[in-house]
Amino acid sequence: MQLLLVDDEKDFVETLAERLSLRGFQADWVTSAKAAEEIIKTKKYDLVLLDVKMPHVGGRELKRIIEKQQPDIKTIYLTGHGSEEDYQAGSAEAEHYLMKPININHLIEKIHDALGKKED
Amino acid sequence: MTLSIDPVGEAGLKFYSKISASISHEIKNSLAVINESAGYLEDVSLMAKKGMAIDVNRMEALAGSMLKQVRRADTITKNMNRLAHSLDEPVCQTDLNALIELMLRLSERTTVTRGIKVSAVFSEPAVTLFTNPFFLQNLIWLILNFAMDLTGDTKAIEMTPAKTASGADIRFTGIHQLTTAAGKTFQEGPVRSILAVLKSTLQFDEKSGIIILQLPDTINK
Known part of the structure; x- marks a missing residue:
C-alpha cells in the first residue's frame, strides 16, 4: 500500500512514516502542501494522511487539489484541533478524521478500513 | 429568557477562547511528536529483543526531538499562564x-x-x-x-x-x-x-x- 503523509510537524510525520514502514506500508512524507502537490504528480498513492491545519494551504484545500490529480485516492485527516465544527466537516469529507496524538494500531485499522471501502 | 452580555466581556471571552483553542492545538502537536517518538522507541526495542541492531544515532535524534517538544510545550504553557494572569488586576x-x-x-x-x-x-x-x-x-x-x-x-x-x-x-x-x-x-x-x-x-x-x-x-x- 502506498501512503503519503502530509504534516508541517517534521518530527511527527517523519517518525510516523517510519513506524508505518516498519509495519509493511510504503510511506512517503512531506511537510507542506506545495511539496505534496509536487510528489503526487510523479507517484500514485492509495491513501493520503493530511494534517488539517497547515500554513498557507490547509489539509482540506489540499485534499481537493490532490483529488484532481488522483481521483481514487482515499483520505484520512489528522489534526490536533478538536472543534466539533471541524470534526463534523472533516468527517463528512474524508474516510476518517483522527485526533492527535494518535494510536498507531487505531490508525492502521482506519487505513485498512478506508482502503477496504475503496475496494468495495 | 434573554441573555445580556456586555460587548467588552463578550470580546474578552472570545479572545480568551480563541487563544485557548490555539494553545491546546499547539500542545497536542507537541504531544503527538512525543507520542510517535516513544512509539518508535517501543517498536525498535521489540525488534532489538529479536536480535535486530539498534541505530544509536536515530535513538539520539529521537531523544533530542522529545526534549525539544517538552521545552516547546513548557514555553506554550508559560505563555498561556502569563495571559491568564493578565486578568489579575484591572489596571x-x-x-x-x-x-x-x-x-x-x-x-x-x-x-x-x-x-x-x-x-x-x-x-x-x-x-x-x-x-x-x-x-x-x-x-x-x-x-x-x-x-x-x-x-x-x-x-x-x-x-x-x-x-x-x-x-x-x-x-x-x-x-x-x-x-x-x-x-x-x-x-x-x-x-x-x-x-x-x-x-x-x-x-x-x-x-x-x-x-x-x-x-x-x-x-x-
Missing part, C-alpha cells in the same frame, strides 16, 4: 515590549497558518503604561486579525511601540489594502468598547497602510 504597570512579545507568541500559530509573518521592533528603553493588559492584548489581537486580511502580497505585519507625549502608541505597518470604509467598520462593536475601556484611539493611514493605536500613560485619570 497595572504594563511593559509594552513584553506585552507585544507575548502576543506574537500567542498568535503565532494563527498567523503562520494564515501565511502571514508578524514581527515587532521593540522600543529601547521599554515603554510602560498603567493600563488593563488583558484588554490591550485583546485589542492587539483584533487589530492583527483585521490587518491580516489586508496585507496584500507582502503578507507581513510589523508592530512598533513607541513613547509619546501622552503615553505611547503602537504602529501596525504593512496593511496595504487598508481603506477608509474598512477602518470605519472595524471600529464598530467590540473594538469601540475596548477602546473606551483603554481610553485609547485608533488612527488609520490608508495611504501608507498603517494603523496607529494611541494609548494614554494611565487609564486611571
Whole structure:
C-alpha cells in the first residue's frame, strides 16, 4: 500500500512514516502542501494522511487539489484541533478524521478500513 | 429568557477562547511528536529483543526531538499562564515590549497558518503604561486579525511601540489594502468598547497602510 503523509510537524510525520514502514506500508512524507502537490504528480498513492491545519494551504484545500490529480485516492485527516465544527466537516469529507496524538494500531485499522471501502 | 452580555466581556471571552483553542492545538502537536517518538522507541526495542541492531544515532535524534517538544510545550504553557494572569488586576504597570512579545507568541500559530509573518521592533528603553493588559492584548489581537486580511502580497505585519507625549502608541505597518470604509467598520462593536475601556484611539493611514493605536500613560485619570 502506498501512503503519503502530509504534516508541517517534521518530527511527527517523519517518525510516523517510519513506524508505518516498519509495519509493511510504503510511506512517503512531506511537510507542506506545495511539496505534496509536487510528489503526487510523479507517484500514485492509495491513501493520503493530511494534517488539517497547515500554513498557507490547509489539509482540506489540499485534499481537493490532490483529488484532481488522483481521483481514487482515499483520505484520512489528522489534526490536533478538536472543534466539533471541524470534526463534523472533516468527517463528512474524508474516510476518517483522527485526533492527535494518535494510536498507531487505531490508525492502521482506519487505513485498512478506508482502503477496504475503496475496494468495495 | 434573554441573555445580556456586555460587548467588552463578550470580546474578552472570545479572545480568551480563541487563544485557548490555539494553545491546546499547539500542545497536542507537541504531544503527538512525543507520542510517535516513544512509539518508535517501543517498536525498535521489540525488534532489538529479536536480535535486530539498534541505530544509536536515530535513538539520539529521537531523544533530542522529545526534549525539544517538552521545552516547546513548557514555553506554550508559560505563555498561556502569563495571559491568564493578565486578568489579575484591572489596571497595572504594563511593559509594552513584553506585552507585544507575548502576543506574537500567542498568535503565532494563527498567523503562520494564515501565511502571514508578524514581527515587532521593540522600543529601547521599554515603554510602560498603567493600563488593563488583558484588554490591550485583546485589542492587539483584533487589530492583527483585521490587518491580516489586508496585507496584500507582502503578507507581513510589523508592530512598533513607541513613547509619546501622552503615553505611547503602537504602529501596525504593512496593511496595504487598508481603506477608509474598512477602518470605519472595524471600529464598530467590540473594538469601540475596548477602546473606551483603554481610553485609547485608533488612527488609520490608508495611504501608507498603517494603523496607529494611541494609548494614554494611565487609564486611571
